[in-house]
């Protein structure tokens with residue numbers, strides 16, 4: 104199926120027929136934005152009051168069990184439409200956008216957010232939606248529905264990191280005829296990057312990496328944000344994995360000196376949706392760098408993962 108054409112139609116109809124989506128995409132088109140230069144990396148700030156519901160979402164078990172899950176079809180507004188993708192997912196317009204086109208791709212069943220077993224789905228989605236970057240927020244790293252498996256997708260070209268990483272120096276951990284995995288240390292946050300020409304190789308690199316990352320107490324998987332897209336010129340997939348050590352910053356809140364920010368994939372990608380006007384006006388590059396330092400894997404832990412990758416997987420032979 105030509106998903107690009109079907110998604111074009113979905114946006115046209117939903118923005119016309121569903122008042123909430125129409126209003127919020129209009130507001131986003133008029134939103135104020137400004138940029139910060141953080142070392143080698145550009146950070147784009149977007150004043151987006153509607154994202155308050157996501158930044159301030161309560162995701163503790165008690166709160167989740169009391170609310171009606173907004174990704175389950177039976178709880179969704181009657182105007183919200185879906186396109187089925189494969190046997191297990193539905194593609195929908197995200198009515199509270201950060202991107203000029205923002206999709207949510209939720210599993211058809213209510214089951215926990217988890218990456219294991221879904222890396223291949225993420226890559227296939229990226230190939231079917233070549234105009235979008237697909238992203239995955241771990242259950243403790245920005246997902247506002249950690250109890251319902253889902254990806255999101257944002258229009259390409261709106262997260263500065265996706266271009267920056269193509270020009271950054273990648274230090275290789277492993278490579279083969281089908282691609283490589285490496286890390287980049289010049290963009291102000293710890294990250295690994297994978298480029299491959301096959302789904303199988305990307306899956307193997309990603310799962311080998313995830314296997315080496317620590318799982319937090321009470322968690323079901325390592326804390327990660329993941330971006331993935333299909334590069335039509337290179338005919339290859341690109342994945343970026345941001346290992347995290349913390350969900351929300353110590354300064355999280357709406358009080359004096361606090362920031363209502365709960366960073367996930369888009370912020371790791373350099374696009375910060377800031378709900379509070381005061382925060383939007385005052386945020387500085389060094390504060391953003393401080394938040395990355397607090398939330399992302401430390402240099403020391405990153406070094407340990409890099410060493411362990413070589414020791415664990417070097418003698419496993421070619422992929």
Ligand SMILES: [Zn+2]
Nearest residue numbers: 172175213251
């Ligand atoms: Zn659900």
